[in-house]
Amino acid sequence: MKMENRKLRQIGDVTYELVERRADAHVPVRVIADDELVRAIEKDRSLEQLGNVAALPGITRFALGMPDMHEGYGFPVGGVAATVPPDGVISPGGIGFDINCGVRLLASSLRREELEPVEPLVHELSRSVPTGYGRHGRLSFTPQEIDRILVEGCPYVVDEHGLGRSEDLIFIESHGCLQGADASKVSSRAKERGGDQLGTLGGGNHFLEVQVVDAIFDEGAASVFGLFEGQITVLLHTGSRGLGHQVCTDYVRVMDQSLARHQIVLPDRQLACAPLSSREGSDYFAAMCAAANFAWANRQALTHRVREVFRRESHKSSCDLRVVYDVAHNIAKLESFGKGTLLVHRKGATRAFGPSSQEIPPVYRGTGQPIFIPGSMGTSSFVLAGADASEDISLSSTCHGAGRAMSRGAAKRLVVGASLRRELEARGIVVRCPSNSELAEEAPVAYKDVERVVDVVARAGIARKVARLRPIGVLKG
Amino acid sequence: VPSHTFEDHVGEVRMRVDAPTLASLFEEAARGIADLMLETTSAVDAAGVEAVELHAPDKESLLVDWLNEIIFLSETRRHVYTGARVQRISDTELDAVVHGVVPENLRTPVKAATLHALKIEETPQGYSASVTLDV
Numbered sequence: 247m248k249m250e251n252r253k254l255r256q257i258g259d260v261t262y263e264l265v266e267r268r269a270d271a272h273v274p275v276r277v278i279a280d281d282e283l284v285r286a287i288e289k290d291r292s293l294e295q296l297g298n299v300a301a302l303p304g305i306t307r308f309a310l311g312m313p314d315m316h317e318g319y320g321f322p323v324g325g326v327a328a329t330v331p332p333d334g335v336i337s338p339g340g341i342g343f344d345i346n347c348g349v350r351l352l353a354s355s356l357r358r359e360e361l362e363p364v365e366p367l368v369h370e371l372s373r374s375v376p377t378g379y380g381r382h383g384r385l386s387f388t389p390q391e392i393d394r395i396l397v398e399g400c401p402y403v404v405d406e407h408g409l410g411r412s413e414d415l416i417f418i419e420s421h422g423c424l425q426g427a428d429a430s431k432v433s434s435r436a437k438e439r440g441g442d443q444l445g446t447l448g449g450g451n452h453f454l455e456v457q458v459v460d461a462i463f464d465e466g467a468a469s470v471f472g473l474f475e476g477q478i479t480v481l482l483h484t485g486s487r488g489l490g491h492q493v494c495t496d497y498v499r500v501m502d503q504s505l506a507r508h509q510i511v512l513p514d515r516q517l518a519c520a521p522l523s524s525r526e527g528s529d530y531f532a533a534m535c536a537a538a539n540f541a542w543a544n545r546q547a548l549t550h551r552v553r554e555v556f557r558r559e560s561h562k563s564s565c566d567l568r569v570v571y572d573v574a575h576n577i578a579k580l581e582s583f584g585k586g587t588l589l590v591h592r593k594g595a596t597r598a599f600g601p602s603s604q605e606i607p608p609v610y611r612g613t614g615q616p617i618f619i620p621g622s623m624g625t626s627s628f629v630l631a632g633a634d635a636s637e638d639i640s641l642s643s644t645c646h647g648a649g650r651a652m653s654r655g656a657a658k659r660l661v662v663g664a665s666l667r668r669e670l671e672a673r674g675i676v677v678r679c680p681s682n683s684e685l686a687e688e689a690p691v692a693y694k695d696v697e698r699v700v701d702v703v704a705r706a707g708i709a710r711k712v713a714r715l716r717p718i719g720v721l722k723g
Numbered sequence: 724v725p726s727h728t729f730e731d732h733v734g735e736v737r738m739r740v741d742a743p744t745l746a747s748l749f750e751e752a753a754r755g756i757a758d759l760m761l762e763t764t765s766a767v768d769a770a771g772v773e774a775v776e777l778h779a780p781d782k783e784s785l786l787v788d789w790l791n792e793i794i795f796l797s798e799t800r801r802h803v804y805t806g807a808r809v810q811r812i813s814d815t816e817l818d819a820v821v822h823g824v825v826p827e828n829l830r831t832p833v834k835a836a837t838l839h840a841l842k843i844e845e846t847p848q849g850y851s852a853s854v855t856l857d858v
Contacts, residue, residue, distance in 0.1 A: 515839070
């Protein structure tokens, strides 16, 4: 039964369109969701924000909201927008402060019964992986080495610093290195702020989770991804740390001051942007690529650290952790659509290339790109496979998580952190987070139902469900 | 009396600041950032003083630059700036000093202050602003 409501009109099974567009909107505003998720989305200002995105110069097709969409600043979180280069704009706000925040899944060679008890492993991970605000890592790089990381990304830290193996690089989006990065476009302040944070998790909703594969929905795809029931996996969620935050800060300011010169009028200053072909636009793109490379190198350094801990704690020298894939969910990328190229902004959205894509690892062609959708803390995460249809439906994009439904403050008023900790532990989940208050902020009740979000993207034909991952150990950032 | 409150925002933190003067509005906004950073920890020692000098095209940009400067200093010096004194301010320029403390354990990340829907309004009581912070 089709649902009608004030703001959105249903135009497909799980597709809605904003009824009243801004007068300056260039494209329709679409949301992929079901009735219940639409009701959650309508509660905050995300639709208004997505409506503003539709006014960006050079935007094409539609401004799109994912089922996990919620209110952000400028762009909503869970927003996707493509602009037409060279004169379409690039907007730092459409990527976010945590450039190339993303998720990497590691699949171990261990079965659940081989990792009992799990507590010593999680404890050792918490000792080995720096968490929290502004924490510097144990790795040390010279300024010249930081510049090489910014330009060369993952391949550099693998080849020159021994952080992982060369085959890891095959299984990272863009092989862990965006071409076009220019370290000279990253300010000295950004390098000062984040240059010593490589190999750190950060804070907020970042996490490292030890999981067990507890359901397989697609045997064929799971086999291609190397996943089996009862297998131990590790999911890493982090980004470019203070370096990326400062790159965004620097360029929002630059672009805000260049708006008049480019004759751009915006409904919200945090959407500050510039044509990709302009000096401001191309400088930001080069800096963003550099920050993205730093983020991939960060997840690579963490992978190296996690492997060391697993080998030590499993008491098995043969214990291996294979990179299944690494996906970005805060990024802008130049991608082919038909005969043209578009600049796709994904702010809290994941790329979802299908089986026909030549951009994904050869072994995954015919199956689709692995996509990881983390649940809220203590709930399951999902592995999906991208579908070719996503190109038309969603600019080759899908959701990035469950999506917040409640503010951090409201969660803390509702949830007692100590009780949540006991509840998680009673369910066999080992939790490492120094603060009960921080734990409460990330309580499952503060998030939408990840199963519903995942089911919606499957119904939309963007991606299909492959496996479910149940947490047994959580290290909160 | 200057005041700040944290309003509900699904994804981030929105900070509402009210103050009798523009200078005290900026000082109070800095205290708000310090409160967020010290939410789950406490100060163990006094730290140094930093001078801040900023130029911006308008007072909204100036406020965002001010908060982002404090966030930058906090992350690079690993201090929380609990005291701020604005020595000179106009709509486009600011000279100030900030006093830091060493936190026991700095965990709450404030990535940046944003221009999102930001307007510094003059009210019968002085000035008012709501700043969205990426946390």
